[in-house]
Amino acid sequence: MELNLDSEVLEAYGYAKENTKITQIGTGLINRTYLLSPQSEEKKYILQNINTSVFKSPLSIAHNLRAIADYLTFNFPDYLFIKPVPTVKSEEMAHIHHEYWRLLPFVPNTISPEVLAYPKQAYEAAKQFGKLSRLLDKFDAKTLQPTIAGFHDLNLRYKQFTDALNQAEETLRETAKTQLSDALAHQYILDYYNSYSHRNDFPDRVMHHDTKISNVLLDRETNEGICVIDLDTIMPGKFISDLGDMMRTYLCACSENETDLDKIKLRLPYFEATVKGYLSEMKGILTETEKELILFSGKYMIYMQALRFLTDFLSGNTYYPISYPTQNLDRVKNQFKLLHELSVNEKELQGIIEENLV
Structure with a gap:
């Protein structure tokens, strides 16, 4: 399902609404998740809206991911840790109209199964x-x-x-x-x-x-x-x-x-x-x-x-x-x-x- 988001969310990460395809994905019950496909580059991204009814302090999530990412980058640089992409203001999350958003790199040629098959x-x-x-x-x-x-x-x-x-x-x-x-x-x-x-x-x-x-x-x-x-x-x-x-x-x-x-x-x-x-x-x-x-x-x-x-x-x-x-x-x-x-x-x-x- 393709849909539109508030243009300010996209602008926070340097993308324009008219040049970005947005598709809602996933079946998670907590956060809303979208696939972002900017026309200006080959890479895709995962955009998530943080459910603040469940996560009362989204900045705690950002703190934890930053600390762990820094540790792994220094000690295990070859490990793939999916850390958020910073906003154009170098923030770990975008705070738009009282909502928190984060952008993550999309890893191609992968699956995340809903049920185990083998x-x-x-x-x-x-x-x-x-x-x-x-x-x-x-x-x-x-x-x-x-x-x-x-x-x-x-x-x-x-x-x-x-x-x-x-x-x-x-x-x-x-x-x-x-x-x-x-x-x-x-x-x-x-x-x-x-x-x-x-x-x-x-x-x-x-x-x-x-x-x-x-x-x-x-x-x-x-x-x-x-x-x-x-x-x-x-x-x-x-x-x-x-x-x-x-x-x-x-x-x-x-x-x-x-x-x-x-x-x-x-x-x-x-x-x-x-x-x-x-x-x-x-x-x-x-x-x-x-x-x-x-x-x-x-x-x-x-x-x-x-x-x-x-x-x-x-x-x-x-x-x-x-x-x-x-x-x-x-x-x-x-x-x-x-x-x-x-x-x-x-x-x-x-x-x-x-x-x-x-």
Whole structure:
């Protein structure tokens, strides 16, 4: 779909509206994304409007990307890190009519799949996310600013859940009775995390925090990993955020919107590919505590997402888009089935992990 944007946005980057083709692309739920094709040059660009309802401080994103780009340019100049193109005023973002925009170089001959088609894609994606964290191992994560406060903080998400439960209408609590029981029964995941969280060898690292397959560029012909994209949520965090989110989104052929729970099954080849790809980069720097928590990372992130869907249902479905009233509740059921699959296959999954830690 070709469309027009405010000419001031284009002018901020030195382009004229009449000489630039603009096409909306992507299926992201947060930022609006466009492909810019200036007639004056062969290169193309990605233009994004930052959703300030989600990212309250867009300048924190700019700060983080600048700091990481500077570090990688100095220490690993051959690494492809997609950093924003400055405006004509040398600013990292354009601020037009109370909206923030950023321009990024378009990487040709690449794809960013919406769904995984082969285990190789899982391997390559996991390798790319692991590589970025490995290259930033010596970078001081404390210098980065949180772009979404408490994004993967399970203690916060559990508190939000209990607050919503206490305030929810009785009809909602009754409708969600089974899922509430599941959520409370799995509180041991939070307790288990807290028993590890203050260990000295469980450090904060630079994490991407949104490791779905569409946030990696793969070579269009070979499916080899090229680089990581969509870096708004890059900030300090635990390694379980990235690896756990990959497990949550790579291991089942169905999305969180699947209502036929019999279809929620683990794909062992995808688990093996994900673990192998991630550990090919991270094995040498993970601590003993982190190695103990590799499989737990999946449980952590799946449980957190179940709590978030359940919290939204109890709060009147105000955060996640829904197409019918109980969709968030169905998503909760989906995530608890996925969590069950992880648990019942734990022995085999742990065996795969240990093979790849050797």
